[in-house]
Amino acid sequence: MAIETEPQPRVCDRALVRAFEFLGKRWNGVILATLQTGASTFSELRRAVGGISDSVLSERLVELTTAGLITRTVDAGPPVAVAYTLTDSGTALLPALNELTTWATENLTD
Structure with a gap:
């Protein structure tokens, strides 16, 4: 005689939830992907990430700096210049971001 067990509720992996809470926040993934080509200034990022306001x-x-995904470097100049670059942790995300880009290109319609 088989013993019936109650089905176990599905639980999403907590690490995946944390990743999407952070990367799912509008613009975070796009900013990281934009920095894959190298250091950028605030103005360069604003132009590259169309539609984002200066305050956002x-x-x-x-947020990305606090999370350890990018670094902010200040060159005292003159003129003073600030550049943002990916850290090793930020760079480690690039394969996943590139795969998401490929998936979106192949599966999402405009």
């Missing part, structure tokens, strides 16, 4: 870009750069 500033907020996201602080």
